[in-house]
Amino acid sequence: MSTLLAIQGLSAGWGGCPVLTGIDLELNTGEVLGLLGPNGAGKSTLLRAMAEDLAPLAGSLAFDGRPLADWPPAQRARRVAYLPQASTLAFPFTVHEVVMLGRLPHDAGRRADDALVAAALAWTDTTHLAGRLYTLLSGGEQQRVQLARVLCQLLHRAPEEPLDGRLLLLDEPSAALDLRHQQLLADTVRDLAARGCSVVLSLHDLNLLSSLADRLLVLADGRCRAIDTPAALLTREFLGELFGTGLAVQPHPLKGYPLVFPDA
Amino acid sequence: MPLGPRELAAGLAAALAGDFTDPAATIVAQLRLPRTLLAASMGAVLALCGAVSQGLFRNPLADPSLIGVTGGATLGAAAAMALGAAALPALPVLTVVSLGAFAGGVAAVLLVYRLATDSTGTSVATMLLAGIAITALAGALVSLFEFYADNTLLRRISLWKMGGLETGSRPEVLLALAVTAVLCVALPRHGSALNALLLGESEAAHLGIRVGRLKAILVAWIALGVGVSVALAGTIAFVGLVVPHVVRLAIGPDHRYLLPGSALAGAVLLLMADTAARLLAPPAEIPVGILTALVGVPFFLSLLRQRARFGMVAA
Secondary structure, three states: OOEEEEEEEEEEEEOOEEEEEEEEEEEEOOOEEEEEOOOOOOHHHHHHHHOOOOOOOEEEEEEOOEEHHHOOHHHHHOOEEEEOOOOOOOOOOEHHHHHHHHHOOOOOOHHHHHHHHHHHHHHOOOHHHOOOEHHHOOHHHHHHHHHHHHHHHHOOOOOOOOOOOOEEEEEOOOOOOOHHHHHHHHHHHHHHHHOOOEEEEEOOOHHHHHHHOOEEEEEEOOEEEEEEOHHHHOOHHHHHHHHOOOEEEEEOOOOOOEEEEEOO | OOOOHHHHHHHHHHHHHOOOOOHHHHHHHHHHHHHHHHHHHHHHHHHHHHHHHHHHOOOOOOOHHHHOHHHHHHHHHHHHHHOOHHHOOOOOOOOHHHHHHHHHHHHHHHHHHHHOEEOOEEOHHHHHHHHHHHHHHHHHHHHHHHHHOOHHHHHHHHHHHHOOOOOOOHHHHHHHHHHHHHHHHHHHHHHHHHHHHOOOHHHHHHOOOOHHHHHHHHHHHHHHHHHHHHHHHOOOOOHHHHHHHHHHHHHOOOHHHHHHHHHHHHHHHHHHHHHHHHHOOOOOOOOHHHHHHHHHHHHHHHHHHHHHHHOOOOO
16 A cells, blocks of 8 residues: 655644644545544645645655645646635636536546536535526535535546545535435545545544544644544544543444443 | 718828828827827726726725725826926836826735735735725825825825826827737736636635746736726726626636726727717716716626625625
8 A cells, every 4th residue: 555645743823923834644545534623723734735725844745756745736736636724715606617617627528527527526425506596505505516616626637536545624514414424535535545645634523523534633732642543543542542432442333433322 | 170971080090091181180190199099098007907907806805996096096197297297208118296296006915915915825815905005095195195285286196196098198098909909919818817716715725727937927917907997098987897797797717808898898888988078078088087977886786785696796
């Protein structure tokens, strides 16, 4: 398995003041990495550094063997897509138009673009919203539309193509989603990863994270506390100390991955 | 002198053929045609620059005057008038006042752009606030000129501030047409990038847009367009704000269609406004800037009240 994104000694933050320090990570092709940590631990900052939204204060990020900052923006955009925590779009584009913006870095042609947009709409259950105005949708619908835009940005020519060498960065993608759409998101992420796409996502829903992630990177106070499989990390002792609250952990009755409950 | 449609057509044909025996031909060639072309081209430029500013600021209520162009240009023009433009011979293409206006407008935008730029990039929100501050400063300085001005100068400054298209000399019209042509070609090329910018600057960057470069280019084009329009026609209110807004309500926010649509609608609107300005109280002419504001404001306010119906949400 090859390394897609290599991070060494990364410090990142705003106005010269680091929020994150000393992060090392090797992300593999087709791996799903979950970011876990309390509020303010640096999850979003790490995602933004991976998306080159934020220049590193120290350390290096290499994407596919080449420093991230050296990638021409348009080339990078065809392989790295990033969904921020919150999006503000105050202009009345239709849902179809918003998702089509994800095709900007590509020149696959009108017919391919239409097919890829249709696939992204289907994956996020937004096909029936295609003609609606984005500004009039609910928060959860808007989040699914933004997710569709980011998904169709990663596709090159065909909805079912192999996705090796592509990186999907999702910051709290399920925050506004209902249960059904959380499961749909999880299915989509698993499918993309099975086709070779690497995914890094932050989620506050530990059980969704546990069911999805190959590995978890645990952040606390801007440092990497641990990086390992969900089974190794999601223990009562570790989580209780990390979040400073009492928790209980039990294996999923059918699938076996750890489930986390409040113990009160 | 009123000309009927038939005389107008005959005059235009004669003028184009180079035959000036008919007085109608002279009227058309010397007065009507330059003025018509100036009105249409300035309307197109103002509406186009307005549409681009609204995209750049991700705010459907933005206006080119927000980034200081209009204020700076007014100050430049007032300074040129006060410091004895009349004493200087008119320059071949532009009068000293027009040059002052253009220089003032561009200087104000450069200042605003510098104020809003630091090592992390250019903040559009800071640019807006700096633009408001620079506009206020320019307004105060214009008032200072007005305070020390004699009656003739005071009237010149205030008339100029009202905007007008009556000075359409041939070189001015050619300059206006050239700038309009350049902007109509250059700005719509950024239509897709502006669409991406509406998602947010960071989102646009993740879609492969070089956002810093895009902002600098767009601000430069706006400064050129609005600077030239203020230099040639004074301040014409509301065209840059209302026209793109109305066109967006009609055909949607996609800049690939919004930009050409706004240019066309702006040309038509200002041409109609200028015609009304000439005809409402003959032989006097109401300054066209007053007319666009008088008609534009109520129209705009009614749009504001109804915009939720078109999917526009209050920011």
